[in-house]
Amino acid sequence: MAKVTIIGAGAMGSALTVPLIDNGHQVRLWGTELDTEIIEAVRKGQPHPKHKHCIPSQVLTYTVSELEQAATEADLIIMAITSEALGKIFKRVLPYIKPGMIVGTVSKGFEYGVDGDIIILPDLLESLLPLNLRPEVRFVAVGGPCKATELLWRTPTGVTYASKDIQAAQYMRKLLLTNEYRIEVTTDVIGTEACAALKNAYAVGLGMAEGFRQKQGLPFNNTKSALFTYAIREMKSLSLALGGTIHPVYGFPGIGDLEVTGEAGRNRMLGEVIGGGLTASQAIAKMQAEQITVEGYPAIRFGYNLAKQLARDGKLALKEIPLLEGLYNVLYQDAEAFTTMGSVIRKYTS
Numbered sequence: 060m061a062k063v064t065i066i067g068a069g070a071m072g073s074a075l076t077v078p079l080i081d082n083g084h085q086v087r088l089w090g091t092e093l094d095t096e097i098i099e100a101v102r103k104g105q106p107h108p109k110h111k112h113c114i115p116s117q118v119l120t121y122t123v124s125e126l127e128q129a130a131t132e133a134d135l136i137i138m139a140i141t142s143e144a145l146g147k148i149f150k151r152v153l154p155y156i157k158p159g160m161i162v163g164t165v166s167k168g169f170e171y172g173v174d175g176d177i178i179i180l181p182d183l184l185e186s187l188l189p190l191n192l193r194p195e196v197r198f199v200a201v202g203g204p205c206k207a208t209e210l211l212w213r214t215p216t217g218v219t220y221a222s223k224d225i226q227a228a229q230y231m232r233k234l235l236l237t238n239e240y241r242i243e244v245t246t247d248v249i250g251t252e253a254c255a256a257l258k259n260a261y262a263v264g265l266g267m268a269e270g271f272r273q274k275q276g277l278p279f280n281n282t283k284s285a286l287f288t289y290a291i292r293e294m295k296s297l298s299l300a301l302g303g304t305i306h307p308v309y310g311f312p313g314i315g316d317l318e319v320t321g322e323a324g325r326n327r328m329l330g331e332v333i334g335g336g337l338t339a340s341q342a343i344a345k346m347q348a349e350q351i352t353v354e355g356y357p358a359i360r361f362g363y364n365l366a367k368q369l370a371r372d373g374k375l376a377l378k379e380i381p382l383l384e385g386l387y388n389v390l391y392q393d394a395e396a397f398t399t400m401g402s403v404i405r406k407y408t409s
Contacts, residue, residue: 072139142168202312250303261290265321270334326355
């Protein structure tokens, strides 16, 4: 039996307790300041306030002030924090990171490194470690189609665990693998993380096609399919330019995760309301008022700035990413969505 600490009691953090409990491990779920209501509900045996389902009763829960009890002597720590808060929360966890430890992360996004360049999240976490610990701690990134509610329901799916040290990925796989939660391992951390972050951005575009359908009363299936195809092409270009391979793009982290994210979720919802007629500014304000976090919104900005960074270094031509550029113009310049997506399709077929 392993001792596993999950940092973050949101939808995915709480859902990961299911395969771990099914495999007989001790699971400690720690909540941030934003998770107080969640921890209180779980302790009372009530449904999780976000996904409305109960998690296994064997899970040990810890409030924000109980981090030491939650993290001490853990065999595995899993960071289940939104990308924008990941670094801040990981700094609190640092005192409990010991040599030889494995740290998993299900957060998906990009961040800025100390030199101002955009980096993937495992590299951010590694940069926060003390120098003496960096060779001793191994990180595992997670990518692939895995909606939290379906993980709770134990519906079959497949995901990818990626680590520079394949043995670290295999260890984490051993702890979480079940008949329903299937796991591949790879050393391509860059490709896996690039896809994990970028699919959130492109899912906003797929959501726009749904908004066009609702507003205009036409299916727009062709449009959505074309945008999906272009998204995969651009994810491939960006992944290769970063130093990854094409395998995650055509596997669970790329095609797999983009398909499920484009079908349902907050990123699709954002695109849908924009495609339905709201400006991006109006849509973002609406979702913020409802306290809905949309990781695709910052992912579009990070992705576009990453593309410019890669172009600066001679690794990518901006003409390779017209869809990402179009999404940036819609989300950050308030360009009109229907006109912009039409222009993207014409660029690809000119």
